[in-house]
Amino acid sequence: MTVSLSGMHVLVDDPDAALSFYRDTLGLTVRNEVARDGFKWITLVTDSQPEVAIVLSQPHAGRSKENGDALAALLAKGELLMVQLRADDLDATFDRIVSSPGVEVLQEPASQPWGVRDCAVRDPAGNMVRIEQKK
Template identity: 55%
Template sequence: MTISLEYAHVTVNDVEESLGFYRDGLGLEVLNDVAHGEFRWVTLGSPAQPGLGIVLSAPHAGRSQADGDALQELLTKGVLPMVMFSTDDLDALFEKVSSSGVGEVLQEPTDQPWGPRDCSFRDPSGNMVKVSQAS
């Protein structure tokens, strides 16, 4: 038996604005763009990891009003779980994202005492995104 992660969901305030960070900044490719009424889900992926998608959606997309409100509150506080990526060229990716102006730099590339070299950003909705240098 095998198991693998297929999708990870990232809640954002504005899908279109977030594409500037995830697609244009990080370099992920749009795999699927689905509109449903007033909501939209966009799945992004990387050729380096086929079969894995990052799904961007707004807090109320596909949820009850109460659940969407609760998720919006957590998003506004900046306390949703972070997303972690890896790259083979951390410095180049950091320069690309930081010069694009689509996210807030939280930490420049740093060698961590526990092993990895990483950096971190906040996407336009306030989600923390870390990127580490692939081994």
């Protein structure tokens, strides 16, 4: 039996700003975009792993008002789980990121004690995004 990663969801408050960051800044490709009941789900993939999808969705999409409000509050505080990515050229990727609107730098590229070189930023929704150098 084989189990593999097929995708992950990233909550965002502004799908268009998030799309600009993940597509235009990081270079992901839009596979699908679905609008329903006033909300948007955007599925993106990378060229190197097209079988693994990142789905951008809003806190209230497909959820009760109470649960959506709770998730929106966590998103606003930057308390949701981080997104971890890998880049061939960390420095060039970081340079592109810092020129993108709505991005907060948390850590410039640095070698970590756990053996990777990475950086950390917050996407326009406030999610922490860590990007490590591909070995």
